[in-house]
Amino acid sequence: MATMLLMNGPNLGILGRREPEIYGTATLDDIEKLVIDEVSDMGWEVRSVQSDSESELIGAIQDNYDTVGAIVNPGALMIAGWSLRDALASYPRPWIEVHLSNVWARESFRHESVLAPLAAGVVVGLGPLGYRLGARALLCCVTGDDRA
Template identity: 45%
Template sequence: MKVLILNGPNLNLLGKREPEVYGAESFDDYLKFLRAKLPHITIEYYQSNVEGELINRLHQANDEEYQAIILNAGAYTHTSVALGDAVAGISIPVVEVHISNVMDREEFRHVSYISKHAVGVISGFGLLGYELGMHYLSIR
């Protein structure tokens, strides 16, 4: 199984930015752990702070041999109709992941332009949400 993890804006700052919300571990360290724990899954990773680059990567992934995408679009989740449209426009199943419990945060974070087009949403379990998404996708 080949899965793309696609992270949006500010997720390059994991381990540094608001550790009380997002934890103290960098995503690079977590990715090493995840790859070691799930050797039967080929995990590729892409992060961008630029909305158009995330859209382009979703389009590109649709033409590659991915079985699934795990997408944490960060704040673009709540603002980007275009990113939601990109998820709707591809044939690869997408799991939407959020590190924090977005429903326990500011009201504007309660809206997602991606959820409607995702096969599922995982929110509030920290970095474990990525692993939970992988588990779901591997048994789907």
């Protein structure tokens, strides 16, 4: 069975409690279930990783080269996560960058992602739906079928 990597960075383990006016009330478990629902019809499993440590996220990428692709919410590591960027540059599969909030409607330091140029696509500002859309986009990237 094919496995997809769902990777979430710093502070995303406390979703639902963390600034709900910005990030909403959905928990990371809720989001994982949305992604599983989206890809299960294709027979894909989801391997979820969340860490507040950049080094652990790098290890997760390197340990999951066998996955079919990834959805990555790097959190604030999008701004200066250069080691994470290097790890994602070596990841041999397509991946989609996702952010719950619209980063361009927030503080100016959030307006540029060092990771986005490497991603197959980026989804921002749509809350948990963004993960679902990211999963759909990843299905299209991997299968080559834009109806996925």
